[in-house]
Every structure is written in C-alpha cells, then in structure tokens.
Amino acid sequence: MSLPVALDAMGGDHGAPPNVEGAVQAARAGVPVILVGDRVKLHAELGRHAGSAGLPIEVVEATDVIGMDEHASDVRSRTQASINVASRLVKEGRASAVVSMGHSGATMASALLTLGRIKGVERPAILTHLPAKGGFTTLLDAGANADVKATYYAQWARLASVYLKVVEDRDNPTVGLLSIGEEDHKGSALVLEAHGLLRALHGRGVNFHGNVEGRDIFRNTTDIVVTDGFTGNVVLKLAEGEAKVLFGWVKEALQSSLKSKLGGLLVRGALRGLAERMDPSTYGASLLIGVRGLAFIGHGSADARAVKNALLRAARAHEANLIPRLEAAFTEQQASS
Structure with a gap:
C-alpha cells in the first residue's frame, strides 16, 4: 500500500467532523490517511461512518491544536500541536504529505521549520x-x-x-x-x-x-x-x-x-x-511549494468534499515524485549557472 497522507484532523473552523468525513471518502477512493489529533474524539467521529473500521485510516495522538485565532509563532513552542505532529510524520517518512484546513500561518511555519526549504529556494x-x-x-x-x-x-x-x-x-x-x-x-x-x-x-x-x-x-x-x-x-x-x-x-x-x-x-x-x-x-487545498516535503493548506471553512480532494491531490503529487523532481530542477539550474 502507498504511503498515507497525514491530515491535521483537528484544524479548521468546524474541527474533526468534516476532516474525518473527508478522510473516509479519500480512503474509500484508495488513499490511506493518518488522522492526527485527539484520539478519543477522532475514534468517536470515525464510529459514525459505517465500514470505516475496514478502511486504511490510522489515528495518531496529538494533545494540542493551534486555534484559528492564535499566533503562527506558537508553532515553535507547542511541539504536540496537531500540525506539528503531522509535519513530523512527513519528515520521518511515515507520511507522504501533510494536509491542514487549520491555521494557514501555523501550517506554513510548521512545514518550514520541520521540513526545511529546497536548496536554492529562498522562500516557499x-x-x-x-x-x-x-x-x-x-x-x-x-x-x-x-x-x-x-x-x-x-x-x-x-x-x-x-x-x-x-x-x-x-x-x-x-x-x-x-x-x-x-x-x-x-x-x-x-x-x-x-x-x-x-x-x-x-x-x-x-x-x-x-x-x-x-x-x-x-x-x-x-x-x-x-x-x-x-x-x-x-x-x-x-x-x-x-x-x-x-x-x-x-x-x-x-x-x-x-x-x-x-x-x-x-x-x-x-x-x-x-x-x-x-x-x-x-481543488481542496493549495500547495506550499518550495519546502522539502509536501504540505497542503486548505480553507478554514472546508467541507468534507474539500478535505477529500485535498487528500487526493496530495497523494497525486507524491506519486508524481514532485519533491525529488523540484530538487533536481534546482540542482540542474545551479550546475548550469
């Protein structure tokens, strides 16, 4: 089975329900998903979807979440925030991409701090x-x-x-x-x-x-x-x-x-x-391009359909070997300049 996509399942205006529903839809379409967040809440939400126990969905605990009205700079100190846990899964090679419908500034900061930049890119x-x-x-x-x-x-x-x-x-x-x-x-x-x-x-x-x-x-x-x-x-x-x-x-x-x-x-x-x-x-979510890993940022008001489409887009980008191809393009440029 292909590498799962890590979803910041607590992020967004509506919390877990649309994230979990979107993950269930994506998993039914063949994309494995890791839900990151409050384990009890996420399992309870999964229980509302018939047949979800048989789908390629895993839950990883994160005890904190950065709210939409909080500061992006909180990412540095709050290591157990769901967006940080999800980004680390990509860094560790356990997930192909991170997707969040939560705080866009926090998602950018977490991806940049955790994954770093592609060599030759000043700002993603x-x-x-x-x-x-x-x-x-x-x-x-x-x-x-x-x-x-x-x-x-x-x-x-x-x-x-x-x-x-x-x-x-x-x-x-x-x-x-x-x-x-x-x-x-x-x-x-x-x-x-x-x-x-x-x-x-x-x-x-x-x-x-x-x-x-x-x-x-x-x-x-x-x-x-x-x-x-x-x-x-x-x-x-x-x-x-x-x-x-x-x-x-x-x-x-x-x-x-x-x-x-x-x-x-x-x-x-x-x-x-x-x-x-x-x-x-x-389109589901926008790609933060230029970091050394796949990170997608969605709307805070995203519904389940947006979450599903974001997860599908992330899986497609991984299957296309996007990050290695981006790194190769910049390596070639530096060699020719």
Missing part, C-alpha cells in the same frame, strides 16, 4: 488554482509572502513550471508576471527587476510569456501567473467573493418572476456544473 510560496477559460490558471504566491524580492519570482516560476509538468501533465507551461500593463516597461521597480530575471530564464526551465494583467488570469493567457503574496491573496479572495456575489445575482434573477423560474428549471443542470467549476472545494 502558496500555489493555488483559479478557474479560468478552458480549465484553470495556476497562481503563486497566494499569501505566504507579503514582502518579496525579485529573485523569489524567478524561483517560484521554476517551481510552478515543474509542478505543472509532473503533476498536471502540462508540457512547457507558460509563465506570466502580474503587472499593470502588458508592456515590458510597465510595473513597479520590483516587477521590472523580476521581469528582467524571468526574461533571462526563458528557455532555461521557464517559458516566460511576459507581463499579464489581472483579467488575463481568468482568460488563461498563461498557465502560470507569478506575483507577491499580498497581491496574490487579494486576487484569490476577490475571485472567490465575486463568484459568490454573481451566483447570488443569478439566483435572484431566476426567481424574479414565474417566467424566470421556469427558465431556471431549464438551466439548473448547466448552472450546477458552473458552480462546481467555481467552487474552491473542487
């Missing part, structure tokens, strides 16, 4: 998928680094390029640099410096398209868009918020009259498919 980034024309656009950094250096952009472009190639079967993915205009001379001093570094990497592991604007993210102009974590997080939250508002407007419009209600019945199936594509739980 949160890599996320945004629904776009024809599929999705990969965006990073989505919130790990508010203050950045130009060199980070170049490293993130390389990381994301390898990720898309080995996990998503995208050959030679294109990279766009988020700016306020497509022209090379547009953007802040930081963006202009990053543009020069990315241009120099073109054809050397990075297929650099040039500058892209905010609207290009949803047009899928490039496979990858790189930006700082402050901007990336604003883009991510804006996209999620706008999607909810738009669906609310559509719902109101379809209920405004009898004729609209009849029309709504006709398009209900199509709208359901559209909602599925725009739902963050479709």
Whole structure:
C-alpha cells in the first residue's frame, strides 16, 4: 500500500467532523490517511461512518491544536500541536504529505521549520488554482509572502513550471508576471527587476510569456501567473467573493418572476456544473511549494468534499515524485549557472 497522507484532523473552523468525513471518502477512493489529533474524539467521529473500521485510516495522538485565532509563532513552542505532529510524520517518512484546513500561518511555519526549504529556494510560496477559460490558471504566491524580492519570482516560476509538468501533465507551461500593463516597461521597480530575471530564464526551465494583467488570469493567457503574496491573496479572495456575489445575482434573477423560474428549471443542470467549476472545494487545498516535503493548506471553512480532494491531490503529487523532481530542477539550474 502507498504511503498515507497525514491530515491535521483537528484544524479548521468546524474541527474533526468534516476532516474525518473527508478522510473516509479519500480512503474509500484508495488513499490511506493518518488522522492526527485527539484520539478519543477522532475514534468517536470515525464510529459514525459505517465500514470505516475496514478502511486504511490510522489515528495518531496529538494533545494540542493551534486555534484559528492564535499566533503562527506558537508553532515553535507547542511541539504536540496537531500540525506539528503531522509535519513530523512527513519528515520521518511515515507520511507522504501533510494536509491542514487549520491555521494557514501555523501550517506554513510548521512545514518550514520541520521540513526545511529546497536548496536554492529562498522562500516557499502558496500555489493555488483559479478557474479560468478552458480549465484553470495556476497562481503563486497566494499569501505566504507579503514582502518579496525579485529573485523569489524567478524561483517560484521554476517551481510552478515543474509542478505543472509532473503533476498536471502540462508540457512547457507558460509563465506570466502580474503587472499593470502588458508592456515590458510597465510595473513597479520590483516587477521590472523580476521581469528582467524571468526574461533571462526563458528557455532555461521557464517559458516566460511576459507581463499579464489581472483579467488575463481568468482568460488563461498563461498557465502560470507569478506575483507577491499580498497581491496574490487579494486576487484569490476577490475571485472567490465575486463568484459568490454573481451566483447570488443569478439566483435572484431566476426567481424574479414565474417566467424566470421556469427558465431556471431549464438551466439548473448547466448552472450546477458552473458552480462546481467555481467552487474552491473542487481543488481542496493549495500547495506550499518550495519546502522539502509536501504540505497542503486548505480553507478554514472546508467541507468534507474539500478535505477529500485535498487528500487526493496530495497523494497525486507524491506519486508524481514532485519533491525529488523540484530538487533536481534546482540542482540542474545551479550546475548550469
């Protein structure tokens, strides 16, 4: 059996129930899971799912949990927190990846302290998928680094390029640099410096398209868009918020009259498919890319479906040998430079 995925089963706004339910669904789909947290609570929750005793699910005790309103820096002193126990399972080779729907800052801090960085990567980034024309656009950094250096952009472009190639079967993915205009001379001093570094990497592991604007993210102009974590997080939250508002407007419009209600019945199936594509739980969690191990960060409000999809994504990344492939790409770069 393949190596299990460690799930911080106490993390998130709703605690154990959606985490355990998602783990049960993932285990039924063939992904073994280690639930990390309060052993008594987790076994009680597992008992609510018929047939769970026969599934590849293990429980590992963690006596502490870092709450959503606590500080990420608590990770250093609270060694028995569930996120730290889960990260150590990856470090020790007992788990293929760590997944948490809990405190995102604590997850980042724990992964970085426990697993360390890939050699040649100054700062890891949160890599996320945004629904776009024809599929999705990969965006990073989505919130790990508010203050950045130009060199980070170049490293993130390389990381994301390898990720898309080995996990998503995208050959030679294109990279766009988020700016306020497509022209090379547009953007802040930081963006202009990053543009020069990315241009120099073109054809050397990075297929650099040039500058892209905010609207290009949803047009899928490039496979990858790189930006700082402050901007990336604003883009991510804006996209999620706008999607909810738009669906609310559509719902109101379809209920405004009898004729609209009849029309709504006709398009209900199509709208359901559209909602599925725009739902963050479709992708489950975002990858913290650049650390020497697989770490996935999900929404605090995640439901069981999001947890299941996050676990499946983590298993896929492990099966694709993502970490060794990322390390090899940076070793090759250093050898050629």
